[in-house]
Amino acid sequence: MPLPPAPPSHPPGTDPATGLVRAVGRWQIVGLSINDVVGSGIYLLPAAAALLLGGASLWAILAAGLAVTLLVLCYAQASSHFEGPGGAYLYAREAFGPFAGFLTGWMTLITRVTVAAALSNGLALAVSLFWPWASTVPGRTAIVVASLGLLTWINLVGVRTAARAGVALTIAKLLPLLFFVVVGLAYMDWSAVRLEALPLDQPAQLGEAALLLLFAYAGFENTPAAAGEYRNPRRDVPFALVAMIALVTALYVLVQMVAQGTLPALAQSETPLAEAAAGFAGRGAALLLTVGAAISILGTNFNTMLFGPRYMYALALDGYLPRPLARLHPRWRTPVVAIIVQAGLAVALALTGSFVELALLSVIARLFAYVATACAAIVLQRRHPHREGALRLPGGPLIPVAAIVLSLALLASASLANLAMGAAAIALGAVVYAFRRPPLPGGSAP
Numbered sequence: 375m376p377l378p379p380a381p382p383s384h385p386p387g388t389d390p391a392t393g394l395v396r397a398v399g400r401w402q403i404v405g406l407s408i409n410d411v412v413g414s415g416i417y418l419l420p421a422a423a424a425l426l427l428g429g430a431s432l433w434a435i436l437a438a439g440l441a442v443t444l445l446v447l448c449y450a451q452a453s454s455h456f457e458g459p460g461g462a463y464l465y466a467r468e469a470f471g472p473f474a475g476f477l478t479g480w481m482t483l484i485t486r487v488t489v490a491a492a493l494s495n496g497l498a499l500a501v502s503l504f505w506p507w508a509s510t511v512p513g514r515t516a517i518v519v520a521s522l523g524l525l526t527w528i529n530l531v532g533v534r535t536a537a538r539a540g541v542a543l544t545i546a547k548l549l550p551l552l553f554f555v556v557v558g559l560a561y562m563d564w565s566a567v568r569l570e571a572l573p574l575d576q577p578a579q580l581g582e583a584a585l586l587l588l589f590a591y592a593g594f595e596n597t598p599a600a601a602g603e604y605r606n607p608r609r610d611v612p613f614a615l616v617a618m619i620a621l622v623t624a625l626y627v628l629v630q631m632v633a634q635g636t637l638p639a640l641a642q643s644e645t646p647l648a649e650a651a652a653g654f655a656g657r658g659a660a661l662l663l664t665v666g667a668a669i670s671i672l673g674t675n676f677n678t679m680l681f682g683p684r685y686m687y688a689l690a691l692d693g694y695l696p697r698p699l700a701r702l703h704p705r706w707r708t709p710v711v712a713i714i715v716q717a718g719l720a721v722a723l724a725l726t727g728s729f730v731e732l733a734l735l736s737v738i739a740r741l742f743a744y745v746a747t748a749c750a751a752i753v754l755q756r757r758h759p760h761r762e763g764a765l766r767l768p769g770g771p772l773i774p775v776a777a778i779v780l781s782l783a784l785l786a787s788a789s790l791a792n793l794a795m796g797a798a799a800i801a802l803g804a805v806v807y808a809f810r811r812p813p814l815p816g817g818s819a820p
Contacts, residue, residue, distance in 0.1 A: 416626060420647065421643045462479070488736040523717070594618060598611050
């Protein structure tokens with residue numbers, strides 16, 4: 375299908391340096407950030423956390439939110455220095471040079487593609503609970519292709535449309551959770567909400583729970599990736615990240631508390647929120663929570679399909695990936711080739727890999743970017759101590775150092791097989807880097 379002809383002039387708000395349209399405002403960024411974090415994890419988290427940690431699960435979810443806040447603050451600090459797209463790739467490149475930057479961008483790109491594939495599989499699984507055909511091979515294939523195709527089209531036709539769709543999906547996914555909390559509080563058995571100490575004498579169990587909690591809170595790192603299409607990214611991205619982690623942590627704690635107080639067999643449940651809702655509000659509420667889970671997965675995957683091509687675009691613009699990946703649509707000013715390529719890769723992976731395999735690879739790749747960004751935050755704060763508008767973290771390097779220790783501890787809890795997959799991805803990235811070409815006009819890599 376031929377592309378429509380370009381209009382006589384670029385849309386209002388087009389950045390002359392990049393050709394991207396700066397159309398996304400502060401509260402839209404907050405909505406996109408929440409949409410990226412609140413996904414399938416919250417619908418599985420209550421039962422899994424209760425199984426691993428028992429009465430300590432409530433404390434663990436709160437502690438995990440506070441711990442992830444360390445990483446969020448590193449991203450907020452680093453993002454306050456830049457207006458261009460790329461996120462962690464941009465921060466690592468400016469702090470440590472082209473090779474470190476490329477590897478960070480490469481691992482982040484792998485995270486985005488594998489997450490898109492994993493969530494597409496997860497959507498088919500969620501839908502199969504009330505539509506058995508979705509569990510068949512043709513059904514799963516149809517759901518994967520249709521969902522990714524829809525999200526690809528929305529992202530292709532312009533960032534304004536994509537931002538509005540992202541905010542709408544955020545509202546749609548939060549409403550069932552708010553219903554669960556508000557109504558569930560009236561049916562609480564408060565004696566069931568036990569507040570036990572964390573099992574510090576069981577490190578393996580704590581490590582597994584930590585990776586689970588990271589999966590539930592992850593996704594915040596995508597917010598800065600599309601900074602080239604935000605109206606005021608240096609101010610609005612830090613605000614959105616901090617607002618998001620505060621709201622999400624509060625929501626997760628409340629959901630866990632209501633689940634513990636309304637579902638006696640919480641640890642053994644496969645669909646904890648739907649079962650709890652059925653118990654205190656009937657089958658209609660259970661259906662609402664089941665549909666909410668599907669919308670939540672779709673919404674998170676929407677953000678993945680929105681932000682992933684922006685990494686690909688930034689890497690292509692700087693000469694690391696093929697030139698066509700930096701091509702913008704003549705009418706909509708979106709990275710058209712990168713969007714289509716990511717969709718094709720995600721479909722291929724989703725149809726050939728399992729949800730668990732893809733999710734585990736995404737976690738390893740994600741931790742690499744966390745460490746790189748925390749290290750970059752230290753360097754950027756020291757290198758530009760008086761940069762106007764840049765966020766300064768209290769305690770100097772203390773917060774980034776704590777974030778690095780946290781990330782390395784989580785990485786150490788991964789299996790050797792998962793670490794081997796991550797090492798293979800880095801090695802492949804080093805090969806790709808060796809064939810770098812000069813950057814395109816608008817690129818910013820040295």
